[in-house]
Amino acid sequence: MAKRQLHKLSSREAETIAEPGRHGDGGGLYLVIEAGVHGRRQWIFLYRVRGTSKRRELGLGPAKGKGKDGLSLADARRKAADARKKLAEGKDPAAERRAEKVAAITFGEFADALLQSIKSGFKGKKTYADWKRDLKVRCQPIRSKNLQEINTTDILAILSPMWLTINRTARETRSRIERVFMAARAKGLRSGENPAIWRGNLKELLPKAKRSKRHHQAAPYKGVPGIVRALQEKHKSADSSVNLAAEFIILTAVRTGEARFMRVREVDLGERLWIVPAERMKTEDSPEGLCFEVPLSDRAVSILKAVIPKDASPDAYVFAGQWSRNREKPLGMNAVLHALKAVYPAMTTHGCRSSFRDWAGDETTYERDIAEMALAHKVGDEVEQAYRRGSALKKRRQLMEAWARYIGGVSNVVTFASREPQSDDREPPSRQTAESR
Incomplete structure (x- = not known):
């Protein structure tokens, strides 16, 4: 069976083509031009997931054009060749990219971004200050760690020193850490068990703390x-x-x-x-x-x-x-x-x-x-x-x-x-x- 033709486009064609649509260079590499006066130009790699008939599209980046910065034809070909190599090794290029993206995000970066996105729902400045204190100061030992690397032992190291002395603060901190990991999982940046979950996890590892009810002073x-x-x-x-x-x-x-x-x-x-x-x-x-x-x-x-x-x-x-x-x-x-x-x-x-x-x-x-x-x-x-x-x-x-x-x-x-x-x-x-x- 004849191999598919590669390198169908010339460098000049890749930079001057203006007709909307997909323009193939071979081997799954395409130059995609959107319709419109300022039509976006982008390189993509099309492939099938091994063992299935599913087709996937992997964006490689913006394409170079008249007066526009972006990937040259040569750059796009190198990225497409790298994707084909991963396919030959039985890997999924899109899944590999997601894994690399996840590996680059730390707990601190994600926690700070989450806090900014939810702070408008807080009742007052004190709530925001409490969240910021817990996620920045008390969670300092895990802020530089990758989201996927953090485990229950790391959370215990944060909570144990204050669990019996300032239990209310410790419980609030645990709850906020748990929410960070819940949000990370919802965004596809974390998989597996939530290391800060209470039932069936931290509840079995931390000692039972006595809670004293605070009664507000009142006059008869x-x-x-x-x-x-x-x-x-x-x-x-x-x-x-x-x-x-x-x-x-x-x-x-x-x-x-x-x-x-x-x-x-x-x-x-x-x-x-x-x-x-x-x-x-x-x-x-x-x-x-x-x-x-x-x-x-x-x-x-x-x-x-x-x-x-x-x-x-x-x-x-x-x-x-x-x-x-x-x-x-x-x-x-x-x-x-x-x-x-x-x-x-x-x-x-x-x-x-x-x-x-x-x-x-x-x-x-x-x-x-x-x-x-x-x-x-x-x-x-x-x-x-x-x-x-x-x-x-x-x-x-x-x-x-x-x-x-x-x-x-x-x-x-x-x-x-x-x-x-x-x-x-x-x-x-x-x-x-x-x-x-």
């Missing part, structure tokens, strides 16, 4: 009215919105971040309602993908009227930073905490939510679910969450009004909700009252 709910009065007194002398912000957080029992980043457009004073966008909710505890409606008591409305200028932009922050012009920056992360600790040292902003929850459980007969929903907590299992669409806004409004009256010292009477089932769009049944304990 009976002390909250006094704390609120102290904040009001400090506001009179300090002439700053930070004390009002602290009081507002206590009144609404929201998380600090939800109040700090509150914008004017989220508030409807007519409906006495604040709608927190879904993206600002803490999704581990809150129903996913849902905004949160916060009913506003009389005092909460008064605070908002006091801090929001009449000419404020809809995008302006309600509780703006002290030195923020045009309300373009929110209160600092620790500003509210410092305001609280100035009047009650053993108190945190998150602890205000605990005080509210204790009061609701001890001093009222509102259903547990209503108190939990007031804190934007998930209620029930996944099935119940899927079927429950209401937010119990009317009941929650009654609860928050009772809380506002309690901490405002307006009355020593706490309102109890009826145990009877009640629809959100029906008028509430008659109410009972009892003295606070």
